Amino acid sequence: MSLSEWRTYNPSIIAYSPDKLGIYELGDGERITLYYGYGKIRTRLLEHLNRNECPMARYFRFELLETEEECEARVQQLLHKYQKTYGMLPMYNERKRRS
Numbered sequence: 296m297s298l299s300e301w302r303t304y305n306p307s308i309i310a311y312s313p314d315k316l317g318i319y320e321l322g323d324g325e326r327i328t329l330y331y332g333y334g335k336i337r338t339r340l341l342e343h344l345n346r347n348e349c350p351m352a353r354y355f356r357f358e359l360l361e362t363e364e365e366c367e368a369r370v371q372q373l374l375h376k377y378q379k380t381y382g383m384l385p386m387y388n389e390r391k392r393r394s
Contacts, residue, residue, distance in 0.1 A: 297358060298320060298356045298357065298358045299356045299357050299358065300356060301322065301326055301354040301355070301356050302354065302355055302356060303353070303354060304321065304340070304344070304352045304353050304354050304355045305344075306341065306344060309337060309340045309341055309344065309355075310337070312336050312337045312340060312357065313336055313337065313357075313359065314335045314336060314337040314338055315335065315336060315359050316333075316334070316335060316336075316359070316360055316361070316362070316363065316366060317333065317335075317336050317357050317358050317359040317360050317366065318331065318332065318333040318357065318358050318360065318366050318369050318370050318373070319331070319332055319333070319336055319339065319340060319355055319356065319357040319358075320355065320356050320357070320373070321343070321349050321352040321354070321355050321387070322352065322353065322354040322355070322356075323351045323352065323353055323354075324351075324353045324354075326354050328377060328385045329349055329351055329352055329385050329386050329387050330343075330349050330352070330385050330386070330387035330388055330391075331370050331373045331374055331377075331385060331388060332370065333360075333363070333366035333367065333369070333370050334366070336357045336359070340355060348387070349387050351386070374388060
């Protein structure tokens with residue numbers, strides 16, 4: 296499976312997202328990756344939005360998976376690929392790692 300199409304990161308769009316286990320990617324206005332995470336998609340996206348944890352996020356996309364282990368492995372795969380390409384982690388993954 297692969298990531299869905301980019302969607303606008305706002306409550307009315309997030310409300311139509313599945314609340315099933317998976318991974319998600321937050322992107323800025325140019326759809327540049329800011330954060331990779333996992334959990335129940337709708338729940339986690341609304342938590343990020345309500346806590347203003349990724350204020351630069353304007354878009355999101357997701358991929359549904361079956362188990363938490365699959366989610367962890369997929370996020371690690373995406374983070375590894377991003378770091379190999381750009382020499383660093385996405386902005387908010389780096390901040391979370393430091394805190």
